[in-house]
Amino acid sequence: MTTEALLQPASFSGDLIRPGDPGYDEARAVFNGMIDRRPRLIGRCRTAEDVAALVVLGREHGLPLSVYGGGHGVTGAAVAESGVCIDMRGMKGITVDAGSGIVRAEAGLTWGEFDTATQEHGLAVTGGRISSTGVAGLALGSGSGWLERKFGFTCDNLVKAEVVTADGRQVIASAEENDDLFWGLRGGGGNFGIVTAFHFQAHRVGPVVLGGMLVFPPQMGRDLVRFWRDFMLAAPDEVGSALAFITAPPLDFVPKHVQGTPVIGVVLCYSGPVEEGEKVLAPLRQFGPPPLDLVQPMPYTAVQQLLDAANPKGLQNYWTADFLSELPDDAIGLMVDRGTQPVSPFTQIILFPGGGAISRVPEDATAFGQRTAPFNLHYLSMWPDPADNEKNIAYTKEFAAALKPWATGRAYLNFLGEEGQERVISAFGPEKYRRLQQIKDRWDPENIFHNNQNIRPTKQQG
Numbered sequence: 001m002t003t004e005a006l007l008q009p010a011s012f013s014g015d016l017i018r019p020g021d022p023g024y025d026e027a028r029a030v031f032n033g034m035i036d037r038r039p040r041l042i043g044r045c046r047t048a049e050d051v052a053a054l055v056v057l058g059r060e061h062g063l064p065l066s067v068y069g070g071g072h073g074v075t076g077a078a079v080a081e082s083g084v085c086i087d088m089r090g091m092k093g094i095t096v097d098a099g100s101g102i103v104r105a106e107a108g109l110t111w112g113e114f115d116t117a118t119q120e121h122g123l124a125v126t127g128g129r130i131s132s133t134g135v136a137g138l139a140l141g142s143g144s145g146w147l148e149r150k151f152g153f154t155c156d157n158l159v160k161a162e163v164v165t166a167d168g169r170q171v172i173a174s175a176e177e178n179d180d181l182f183w184g185l186r187g188g189g190g191n192f193g194i195v196t197a198f199h200f201q202a203h204r205v206g207p208v209v210l211g212g213m214l215v216f217p218p219q220m221g222r223d224l225v226r227f228w229r230d231f232m233l234a235a236p237d238e239v240g241s242a243l244a245f246i247t248a249p250p251l252d253f254v255p256k257h258v259q260g261t262p263v264i265g266v267v268l269c270y271s272g273p274v275e276e277g278e279k280v281l282a283p284l285r286q287f288g289p290p291p292l293d294l295v296q297p298m299p300y301t302a303v304q305q306l307l308d309a310a311n312p313k314g315l316q317n318y319w320t321a322d323f324l325s326e327l328p329d330d331a332i333g334l335m336v337d338r339g340t341q342p343v344s345p346f347t348q349i350i351l352f353p354g355g356g357a358i359s360r361v362p363e364d365a366t367a368f369g370q371r372t373a374p375f376n377l378h379y380l381s382m383w384p385d386p387a388d389n390e391k392n393i394a395y396t397k398e399f400a401a402a403l404k405p406w407a408t409g410r411a412y413l414n415f416l417g418e419e420g421q422e423r424v425i426s427a428f429g430p431e432k433y434r435r436l437q438q439i440k441d442r443w444d445p446e447n448i449f450h451n452n453q454n455i456r457p458t459k460q461q462g
């Protein structure tokens with residue numbers, strides 16, 4: 001029987017935090033306030049050797065392992081109940097080679113930290129749309145962001161990863177070394193090892209881009225969504241966008257009578273020159289026209305933080321997601337009706353366009369399971385009071401069920417709750433899932449990395 005006193009890695013340069021220690025509750029908290037897990041040890045790592053020491057410790061004591069990147073996974077898998085939490089937040093080193101555009105980023109960075117460092121050199125990689133999201137979890141699940149139609153998903157820009165394996169070794173994954181592992185890391189999540197550093201190819205972006213939000217009333221919903229759909233299907237790669245069913249926040253720039261009412265936002269980020277963006281985005285900005293046009297030249301880092309205030313840590317969260325194969329008027333009607341009658345003012349139903357660079361990467365180039373869907377729909381229900389769990393979860397499920405006729409059957413794992421093994425398999429499709437299982441068999445046959453959207457080794461199948 002393991003006791004707390006025995007739970008000590010052989011060597012460790014970071015901080016070890018145990019139940020009762022100052023900072024324990026803060027360290028175990030994740031974005032989703034529904035999650036309340038108490039690991040036996042949180043090891044805030046400083047080096048890859050620290051990570052390896054915790055992997056070995058967890059194995060020796062037969063304890064569940066979890067990996068904490070930015071803590072934004074909605075399932076709370078970053079923290080294992082009674083387990084060892086391998087906390088990457090002490091590893092925030094970043095180096096940018098301005099000449100080649102290669103960025104080495106340690107796995108504890110958030111996107112806000114990453115963007116600040118890369119934008120100093122006028123560079124960027126497709127990254128999370130909320131600045132506190134972890135680089136690691138997002139990139140491993142593929143990584144969707146405003147730049148994806150121009151530069152592909154985050155994982156499409158990964159050129160190399162430094163990885164600690166299930167047996168505590170440190171290896172490189174790239175096209176040249178351990179290419180099976182490299183393939184699996186690009187969309188297969190945290191199943192195959194713990195990435196301690198990512199090497200990305202960054203691109204010239206900004207520092208000023210044309211971005212912001214257009215805000216429309218619900219009455220314009222059907223016409224707006226149709227217009228946005230047709231606009232996005234023909235839009236150049238530089239246009240990053242989202243259509244968001246939200247509740248207008250109580251902020252100064254929102255007219256008083258609109259605050260607290262359901263609205264439809266069109267978020268925009270044009271990643272090319274601002275003057276070009278003014279021309280390309282003009283039709284969208286003239287449509288209606290929108291009562292509120294907040295689109296303007298702004299730093300790329302500001303676009304990356306536009307939605308931060310609307311996504312506070314600690315609310316109750318229930319999420320699901322689907323790719324849509326098309327968006328006919330019937331689907332739009334259902335979406336607008338439900339989206340403009342949210343149960344909680346914090347809830348966001350967000351439709352992202354596909355196309356562009358993400359759809360041009362060959363399907364079998366990475367583990368990610370769905371390249372060509374024209375739309376990616378996220379149901380992000382958030383509310384403050386646990387007493388409202390039932391009605392918010394029911395709203396989300398009913399909404400997603402209504403749109404199922406247009407769903408491709410694949411799923412975007414970064415935005416999925418715990419929806420069962422069949423959903424994980426269908427996210428990749430059976431063929432890709434089998435290939436991922438073979439990689440799992442090689443790199444983690446005992447499935448010690450199972451606190452994730454899990455790819456099971458073949459011996460644990462069924």
Ligand SMILES: Cc1cc2nc3c(=O)[nH]c(=O)nc-3n(C[C@H](O)[C@H](O)[C@H](O)COP(=O)(O)OP(=O)(O)OC[C@H]3O[C@@H](n4cnc5c(N)ncnc54)[C@H](O)[C@@H]3O)c2cc1C
Pocket residue numbers: 030031067068069070071072073074076077078088107127128129130132133134135136137138139140141142143144145189190191193194195196311414415451452453
């Ligand atoms: C407010 C909010 C906004 C979001 N916006 C976006 C978005 O714009 N685009 C998008 O694609 N997704 C987005 N997401 C989803 C996000 O990508 C996933 O939740 C992702 O898992 C978060 O990564 P993390 O490191 O913050 O999370 P964590 O909860 O810390 O990690 C999630 C899982 O990733 C794995 N993992 C983390 N670090 C490592 C590592 N170093 N090595 C191996 N495995 C690791 C583990 O399995 C872990 O359980 C958002 C989530 C939230 C809450």
